[in-house]
Amino acid sequence: MSAAVETGYPWDGDVLVTVSGAGELAVRVPSWAEGATATVTGGRVLAEPVPGDYLRVACDDGATVRLTLPMTPxxxxxxxxxxxxxxxxxxxxxxxxxxxxxxxxxxxxxxxxxxxxxxxxxxxxxxxxxxxxxxxxxxxxxxxxxxxxxxxxxxxxxxxxxxxxxxxxxxxxxxxxxxxxxxxxxxx
Incomplete structure (x- = not known):
């Protein structure tokens, strides 16, 4: 499994991950990111995004995972x-x-x-x-x-x-x- 990442981070809190191949994806959620959300297409969330932990997703080939981090000052x-x-x-x-x-x-x-x-x-x-x-x-x-x-x-x-x-x-x-x-x- 491999993944491509598109983002304007750290200026923009939107992180889009596109997966090639099937498997489990773990994306680190920073400890300051209270209120982070995730949207998954072509997979299922195994563990919700929790600040200071990982968003875990079971992905099919071609799955997309969008992690949105709050960027409020x-x-x-x-x-x-x-x-x-x-x-x-x-x-x-x-x-x-x-x-x-x-x-x-x-x-x-x-x-x-x-x-x-x-x-x-x-x-x-x-x-x-x-x-x-x-x-x-x-x-x-x-x-x-x-x-x-x-x-x-x-x-x-x-x-x-x-x-x-x-x-x-x-x-x-x-x-x-x-x-x-x-x-x-x-x-x-």
Whole structure:
């Protein structure tokens, strides 16, 4: 048995497998793919797609298996024991980790000032043919920088300004010149 795979993965969650010969096919379902679905023509599902396990299919010659992985952007957090990112969230879409890069921020706004609004929707921007074919738009606030490195505890924080900003795939950062980058974004 052999198989041909057609997909736009990781930018598209649709994976089509066409089988030559009869036998059993096992397709790995990533652990992040909660809600993955499978459609089979010319065979039968032996084990439903479960995140972190395999979709198993008994296939006839010429069978097709379509695995659809959810590609909805999502926020992830680290374990509370990781001091460096406590109170922060990272953004993922499918298997891709995203980051915020200084090059995408307005003049005068630093990556370190961003605070992510975890309740706001995350939207996608398609840029076909680009190094980053899917960019994400996030919402949050700008935390004003103080004039001193340390100050009295309990002092009311300065007012924050709302902002919408872009996140790009982590693998694509530093392609537009030097600048700061951040994967783990403090939450508002």
């Amino acid at each position: 999502r926020l992830v957090r680290a374990d509370e024991r990781v001091d460096a990112v406590r109170g922060c969230a990272a953004v993922m879409r499918g298997p891709i980790v995203y980051c915020v890069e200084q090059a995408d921020l307005p003049e005068g706004v630093l990556v370190e000032q961003l605070r992510l609004d975890t309740a706001a929707p995350i939207t996608e921007e398609r840029t076909p043919g680009d190094l980053t074919p899917v960019r994400l738009r996030l919402s949050g606030t700008i935390q004003p920088l103080g004039t001193e490195l340390y100050g009295p505890y309990g002092q009311a924080p300065a007012a924050r300004t709302p902002i919408t900003f872009t996140a790009i795939p982590y693998h694509a950062w530093a392609n537009r010149g030097p600048g700061a980058m951040r994967v783990w974004i403090p939450t508002a």
